[in-house]
Amino acid sequence: MLTDYDPSQYKKMSVAVDLLVFTIEEDRLKLLMIEREEEPFAGKLALPGVFVGIDETLDAAAKRGIREETGLKDIYFEQLYTFGDVKRDPRMRIISVSYMALVPLEKLSFKAGKRTKDAYLVDVEELLASDRSVAFDHKKIISYARWRLANKVEYTLIAFHLVPEGFTLPNLQKVYEILLGKPLYKANFRKKISEFIEETEFQTSGDAHRPSRIYRLKKEYVK
Amino acid sequence: MLTDYDPSQYKKMSVAVDLLVFTIEEDRLKLLMIEREEEPFAGKLALPGVFVGIDETLDAAAKRGIREETGLKDIYFEQLYTFGDVKRDPRMRIISVSYMALVPLEKLSFKAGKRTKDAYLVDVEELLASDRSVAFDHKKIISYARWRLANKVEYTLIAFHLVPEGFTLPNLQKVYEILLGKPLYKANFRKKISEFIEETEFQTSGDAHRPSRIYRLKKEYVK
DNA sequence: ACAATAGTGTCTGTGAGACAGTATCGA
């Protein structure tokens, strides 16, 4: 490939990274979105994103974007898909490499439902079910990410990234149920994940019922 | 996102599509590669690829590339991953969106092992196991594609794209075995895929043993 | 004692794995 490169023939384009930062808030899957202030799509919700620098790796751009939007340095993220429709952005040709990030709510400096800057935590199912318009082709991207997330829950340990380092099993199960969109049987769920976790000495307290033991992911499975 | 776009700050770059056209030849997984004639990496094997036109969708560019390299219009392909290391190409910054395509050998105008133009069918396992150098970061891309292919075989019907429309079960099983890298039990394999296929009236003939029935994928599962 | 949630034991059905057997062609 690339043997016959002719700069005059192939115009260059801009490459951006779009970020899908997911978290769980009040037993709902939420996505970090911003309200656009300028045209096009002023007033609409959009995914946060950054342009990729000429000397910057895609992963590095994603990391930088996450840092700028959340203040967080070391959260889990992975490349999702690259969207390259010609008219995605009415102003110019932009290739968008989407990245999905997962973070437990505790790490986000967000209050429930409240805004920080122009950023909101948007209920994903609600957004996708509604006919509310979203900037650019971002609704399509969100829809794809939601699908991929549900898929990967089944054959990876990705759900653990949505939960604090120390977690209870009822807590973790709830996350699985939210991502899968269906209830699970307690006993079966525990059997399935038991090989990946280990007890800690801690447990919850203060609730008017039996306390719940705190577990953590075994070291060998921590990314 | 994209609210603060400043053209002087973010330089544009080139976007290319790299193609991984897989097929099965002589019971081996093969990949279509070309021998580079120019620097850099002259004489090395490389993935075929094309630059994405300014008014061209990523998928459209992939389709065009496949057409140019194989002469084929309607074969299965899917986007794989986007590679954006800064020094991938020593000449300039190129973002490479990789696409994986699958085609039965019968559709390719290739003779076993022989070249057409500068194109070869390269044994994938052999290439990956060897320390033979490959142009750019293409070895990494191939390695990733090989992994993804093995994965998707297990939970999709992707293997059917490597086999003609009418196929025998021993034939299909062999493809699964090649992709999975392990032998399968006949009876179990048949039970597993029986729901997706249907008999035709045809069978093989001429061999010194019991003929093999020709099957096809049920309509509802085609693509 | 009771409400509420945490946690466990076990039956069942489904499906993958393993292997042995039967079927049908050309020579």
Place this chain on the structure above:
DNA sequence: TCGATACTGTCTCACAGACACTATTGT
């Protein structure tokens, strides 16, 4: 008849699904 490969029947075992039971807290 025989060699070779196509095709089928069935046993076993692991595991997901389903459900009932026990455990431990605060009030």
